[in-house]
Amino acid sequence: MVGEVEVELEEVAFGGEKEVEVERMEECPSCSGSGAAPGGLRICGSCGGSGWREFTRNLGTLFTSVRTSCRACGGVGKVVVKPCGECRGSGRVVRKKRVRVRIPPGVEEGSVLRVRGEGERGERGPPGDLYLTVKIKKHPLFERVGSDLLYELPLTLPQAALGCTVEVPTLRGKTTLRIPPGTQCGHIFRIRREGMPRPEGGRGDLQVRVVIRVPTHLTEEQKRYLREYERIFGS
Ligand SMILES: [Zn+2]
Ligand SMILES: [Zn+2]
Incomplete structure (x- = not known):
């Protein structure tokens, strides 16, 4: 995830810490990421809630069983019949968050600062890093x-x-x-x-x-x- 941090010339001269506001996608607190309104989740009719479907193929004398992920529910086993009002069914919302970033002394215009673990959370795994491009404010003197x-x-x-x-x-x-x-x-x-x-x-x-x-x-x-x-x- 990328963003921008605007710093004063004094902060570049002596280094320091800065708080920046970043917008990022987070799990919707209203539906805990399911995308459904309360009671708006139903067992998938196509797979009966298992999340997968089995087909039997007849190849002459051989019968082959093929198991695939259920397309109707995307393998979750449940379908949203009434979407969550806050995230409109996506399960994720944009949140503003204040993040502290250390400004190294002498940093150059256009440098990229990495803030560990303050990026967006993916589908799985820990959140990624936040990358902030340094923009130095013009000094009056x-x-x-x-x-x-x-x-x-x-x-x-x-x-x-x-x-x-x-x-x-x-x-x-x-x-x-x-x-x-x-x-x-x-x-x-x-x-x-x-x-x-x-x-x-x-x-x-x-x-x-x-x-x-x-x-x-x-x-x-x-x-x-x-x-x-x-x-x-x-x-
Ligand atoms: Zn939601
Ligand atoms: Zn299904």
Whole structure:
């Protein structure tokens, strides 16, 4: 049986346990799987309740007895004359169930997690396994790049030109980053071990990429300053 599990980037980073709701076919509790309403089961008229039929074939002087499963009742020996209202005679119903699944740290998008014994019960035997495909939710701040995380840090032109100290969010919380004077747009700072778990152990980095925020909706005074800036710095 297959399903899907949606996880947060934080859960991928640190691992965890998640509860998912799955729909599966289970034995109808109303009729215990017989498919019949109370008193709606009759002894099969074709086989008399034995579940099999015997034919005698005459092959000249030989008589051969052939035993086959009763077609009328499918070998059960009973037939449903009044079907169960809850399962409409199928003997099985769809049930929603909450299942706990362990999220291994560093799991990839599209990976399949197996939950033992939480699949559907077949005609016979123990229930099978449940297979859940991992879907990682988009994070508002971070983009996953392999075992690294990418964060876009917006700076004003003065911040980038003069240098500053800024707060940068991480999956754990936040950290401070010193921006040296003359930092260019697109420059990437690496904050070690604040990324995702690596398959070989350890953690990737948080890549902080600088983007220069261009001001919009300018007042007349701001426009004047920008023209002055242009005159002093040239184009
Ligand atoms: Zn039923
Ligand atoms: Zn029968």
